[in-house]
Amino acid sequence: MTEVLRLDAVSKVYGKGQGAVAALREVSVTIPGGSFTAVMGPSGSGKSTFLHCAAGLDTPSSGSVRLGGTELSGMDETRLTELRRQRIGFVFQAFNLVSSLTVLENITLPMRLAGARVDRAWLEEIVGRVGLAGRTGRRPAQLSGGQQQRVAIARALVTRPQVVFGDEPTGALDTMTARDVLRLLREVVDGLGQTVVMVTHDPVAASYADTVLFLADGRIVDAMTAPxxxxxxxxxxxxGAYAA
Incomplete structure (x- = not known):
């Protein structure tokens, strides 16, 4: 399997001197293409910092992050913004849809922001896969929470990103709707070869992944396959013993 994402000895420290807090401590991990990885850990373990550093939303204090062979450290914010737009998809707990735009306009927003042409055949496939055919003219307020998250997933996929990052993507959904969304994420990995990295606190959500990484006190302390x-x-x- 090809390597899509690699973190080498990534540390992130907030603050200076006695007030410094180490959110990540020399984290090293390789994420293969076409895989589904869940990241779990107690509150304050570094999950969000891991995602932000891996996705180029935050800069590590030390260590390196490589996306598909591209080194992120040293990039200025303009280049990082371009990289995120073109090569990374995001799905958040809050759906982050634009209420005044239709479903179709929300899905294609990343392409329009990047000034890129929309591949109509790919767009149709994505809309069909996420179960939104026939609903593309609606506004977010006319959709259920699960349907809104499906719009967000389609938006994350439309640019054919190298990796999709999910930050508690089922956190705002009821149990049945959450399982539908998790099945959809599993399907885009298996059916489209998409790479997904998802931060979650939910063991059921993590069980849909190929591998679970466990963070505690800013370190990866364990990993589990076929969870x-x-x-x-x-x-x-x-x-708790690690986090103490």
Whole structure:
């Protein structure tokens, strides 16, 4: 499998002197293409900082982040913005849709911001895969929460990104709707070869992934492949010892 994302000894420290807080401590991990990775850990373990550094939203204090062979450190904000627009997709807990735009306009927004041509065949495939055919003319307020998250997932996929980052993508959804969204993320990995990295606190959500990375006190302390929700939940209860 090709390597899509690589973190080498990434540390992130906020503040200086005695007030300094280490959010990440020499984290090294390789994410292969076409894989689904969940990142879990107690509150304050560094999950969000991991995602922000991996996605080029924040700059590590030390170490390196490579996306598809491109080194992110040393890039200025303009180049990082271009990279995120063209090569990274984002799905957040809050759907972050533009209420005045239609479903179709929300999905194609990244392309228009980048001044890129929309591939109509690809757009149709994405709309069909996320189950929004026939709803593309609606506004977000006319959709359920699950449908709005499907719009956000389609928007994340439309640029054919190298990796899609999910930040608690099912956190605002009820249990049944969350499972529909998780099945959809699983399908885009299996059916489209998409790479997905998802931060979550939910063992059930993590069980849809190929691999779960467990963070505690800013370090990756364990990893689990082919996880079940019961195994993940049990492992989470033992993370307290690392976080102490």
């Amino acid at each position: 079940s929700s019961e195994e993940v939940a049990e492992r989470m209860t033992r993370l």
